[in-house]
Amino acid sequence: MNLISNHPYWPIQNGLIQSYPRLREEIDCEVVVIGAGITGALCAYHLVRAGFDVVVIDRRDVASGSTSASTALIQYELDTPLTELRDRYGKPRAERIYQSCCQSVGKLRSLCAEIDDLSGFTWKSSVYLASRGRDVEGLRAERRARRAAGIEVEFLGRGEIESRFSFSREAALFSKTAAEVDVFRLTHRLLQRAKEKGARVYDRTPVALREAAPGGVVLTAAETFAVRAKWAAFATGYEVVEMLGRSLVNLNSSFALVSEPLERFTGWWERCLLWETARPYLYLRTTVDGRVIVGGEDARYRNPAARDAAVAKKAARLEKRFREWFPDIPIESAYAWAGTFGETADGLPYIGALPEWPRCFFALGFGGNGIVYSLVAAEILVARLLGRSHPDEDLFQFDR
Numbered sequence: 001m002n003l004i005s006n007h008p009y010w011p012i013q014n015g016l017i018q019s020y021p022r023l024r025e026e027i028d029c030e031v032v033v034i035g036a037g038i039t040g041a042l043c044a045y046h047l048v049r050a051g052f053d054v055v056v057i058d059r060r061d062v063a064s065g066s067t068s069a070s071t072a073l074i075q076y077e078l079d080t081p082l083t084e085l086r087d088r089y090g091k092p093r094a095e096r097i098y099q100s101c102c103q104s105v106g107k108l109r110s111l112c113a114e115i116d117d118l119s120g121f122t123w124k125s126s127v128y129l130a131s132r133g134r135d136v137e138g139l140r141a142e143r144r145a146r147r148a149a150g151i152e153v154e155f156l157g158r159g160e161i162e163s164r165f166s167f168s169r170e171a172a173l174f175s176k177t178a179a180e181v182d183v184f185r186l187t188h189r190l191l192q193r194a195k196e197k198g199a200r201v202y203d204r205t206p207v208a209l210r211e212a213a214p215g216g217v218v219l220t221a222a223e224t225f226a227v228r229a230k231w232a233a234f235a236t237g238y239e240v241v242e243m244l245g246r247s248l249v250n251l252n253s254s255f256a257l258v259s260e261p262l263e264r265f266t267g268w269w270e271r272c273l274l275w276e277t278a279r280p281y282l283y284l285r286t287t288v289d290g291r292v293i294v295g296g297e298d299a300r301y302r303n304p305a306a307r308d309a310a311v312a313k314k315a316a317r318l319e320k321r322f323r324e325w326f327p328d329i330p331i332e333s334a335y336a337w338a339g340t341f342g343e344t345a346d347g348l349p350y351i352g353a354l355p356e357w358p359r360c361f362f363a364l365g366f367g368g369n370g371i372v373y374s375l376v377a378a379e380i381l382v383a384r385l386l387g388r389s390h391p392d393e394d395l396f397q398f399d400r
Contacts, residue, residue, distance in 0.1 A: 002329050003304040007336075007337055008068045008256075008335070008337040008339070009258040009291075009293070009334075010063075010070075010072075010183065010184030011063075011068050013289075014188075017188040018062070018191070020036075020062055020191075020201045021202060021204055022205050023205040023221045023227070025225055026226045026227070026228075027055060027094075027200070027221075027225070027227050027228070029054060029200070029226045029227075029230075030054065030135045030229060030231065031052050031053070031055070031230065031231045031232070032054075032055045032057065032217070032219060032227055032229040032231070032233070033057070033232075034207055034219070034232060034234050034240075035058055035232045035234065035237070036057070036062040036201065037062050037067035037235065037237070038067045038187045038370070039235035039365050039374035039378075040058065040085070040233075040235035040369070041063075041187040041188075041190035042190060042374045042400075043113070043235055043363055043381055044056045044191060044194045044199055044201075044377045045191075045194045046379065047378075047381070047385070048194045048199045050385075054199040054200070055200045055202070056191065056199060056200075056201045057207050057219075057230070058202065058203045059203075059205060059392060060208040061203050062201070063183075063187040063188060066339055066341060066370075067183055067184065068185045069338070071256050071283065071285065072180060072182065072371065073126075073127055073178070073283060073285050074105055074121075074179035074181065074277075074372065075101075075175075075178045075269040075369060076098060076101040076105055076177055076224075076369075076370070077101075077178075077198070078097070078101065078248045078347055078348075078367065078369055079326060079343075079347040079369070080346055080347035080348070082095070082098050082145045083138070083141050083142050083145050083264050084290070088346060092359075093395065094397060096391075097348065098146065099149060099150065099151070100395065101369060102177055102374055105177050105179060105279050106229070106253070106312070107375060108121070108179070108371070108372070111375070112186065115189050117185070117186075119183075119185040119186035119189055120180065120181050120185065120287070120288045121179055121181045121186075122180045122181075123178075124179055124180055124270070124271070124285070125174060125272040126176075126177075126178035126272060126274075126275070127272050127274050127275075128172055129169045129172045129274065129276040129277065130169050130172060131276045131278035133170050134172055134229065135277040138277070139171050139172070139277070142173060143173055144260060146209070148361065151175075152176060152177070153174065153175050154174040154175075155172075155173060155293065156171060156172040156173070157170075158171070162198075164269035165267055165268065165269055166266065166267025166325065166326050166328060167267070167326070169327045174273050178272075178273050180287070180288075181371070182288075183371060194256075202221075205221050205222050206219045206221070207220065207227065208220050208223075209210060209232070211244065212232070212360050213359070214358050216228060216229060216231075217229050217230075217231065217360060218361055223309060229304050229359075232360045233361045233363060233381055234360065234361070234362045235377075236365065237341075237364060237366070238342035238366065239340075239376065241360065241364075244354070244357075244362075246398075248281060248344060248350060248359075248364070248366075250343050251300070251340055251343075251388070252298050252300060252339065252340070252341055252342075252343055253298065253300075253301045253338050253339070254298045254339055255298070255299075255311060255314035255337070255338045256336065256337055256339075257295075257315045257319060257334075257337070258292070258293050258333075258336075259293075259294075260332045261289055261290040261332055262330070262362075264329070265286070265292075266328040267326050267328055268329065274325075280296055280299075281322045281386060282321055284320070284322070292322070292329070292331060294318045294321070294322050296318060297314040297318055303354075307338050309334055311338050312336070313335035314338070315333060319331060319333055341366070342364075342366045343367060344367060346400075347365050347367045348366075348367060348373075348396055348400075349364055349365045349367060349373040349377065349396050350397075351365075351373070351376065351377045351380055352380070352393065352398060353361055353384075353396040354398055361381050361385075362398075363378070363381060364377075365377060376392055377396075381397075389393055
């Protein structure tokens with residue numbers, strides 16, 4: 001499926017970092033990772049680091065699917081507030097979900113240092129704005145819930161917001177644990193490091209699952225070649241849902257633009273990450289070369305043609321909203337794009353196994369925190385294949 005529209009910024013910014021061959025022969029391995037976006041790259045790197053013989057295969061170029069369209073805000077804060085998760089799953093489990101995501105932000109920074117490429121990783125603060133007056137009490141409750149979970153967060157009132165920004169809101173939550181990253185570069189660097197450790201990476205190679213049995217899995221690559229493995233890890237996002245025969249996600253299209261480089265960011269305190277309580281919400285970040293990324297205007301996915309046709313109109317609306325927030329920042333749009341993503345009912349990913357698919361593991365990082373979820377999935381996958389337990393393995397299972 002065509003996952004993106006127009007010209008996402010990251011491939012243009014980075015160019016062709018690394019090329020990989022098509023698979024043109026039968027191959028055996030311990031673990032085959034299907035999908036070479038950020039989820040597959042994180043899984044492959046963690047697996048190779050743990051000593052597994054790994055093959056990575058993608059039907060597209062590496063990082064050219066949903067990963068290339070990501071705006072790559074790194075947050076522990078989920079689209080679903082902790083208070084809502086607590087009502088749905090109970091206080092202990094909901095708190096563990098938020099704590100797991102919070103820890104993963106720091107782990108991602110450590111991973112960038114480990115592969116000797118920060119990939120634009122920059123620590124940021126995050127400000128979650130009340131879109132309407134009636135959202136204020138919800139933010140107060142959310143602050144109490146997060147603090148009870150041991151997560152540092154501050155409540156900002158109108159005066160504090162007006163002293164920091166060129167706009168005004170009734171209230172906001174301020175978190176120090178957040179970051180930005182160049183997810184396209186990070187994906188390539190992870191796969192390069194995995195390859196240096198022995199992984200074999202192939203792109204432009206469509207694969208289909210031929211057999212999943214207790215003894216292992218067999219896939220057909222390029223409609224011809226057999227790929228035999230002890231385990232298969234599916235890191236293909238919602239594209240695997242049809243194979244599973246389960247209704248797991250709703251498909252949406254999200255739109256984004258990136259500006260020309262700017263010399264000043266008047267009225268934008270700390271160039272922090274910004275997002276809001278409205279659904280769908282506007283979200284903003286900057287880049288290391290002084291650009292602004294504005295995302296939002298989400299719409300229910302219909303088909304690629306309808307999504308593509310909407311890019312120009314949606315980008316104009318995003319630019320207009322940015323100017324309303326920051327009238328003194330002379331933004332000029334450079335590129336605009338759209339991407340299709342899956343959203344679950346609770347905003348959480350699906351990570352784990354299914355009894356009807358033996359020897360298969362699914363790392364499906366749905367929702368607005370796909371990069372953070374993918375890191376959690378990689379850790380759970382490695383623990384599972386090593387025969388160890390992982391403290392978060394029950395949080396994102398299919399039968400939750």
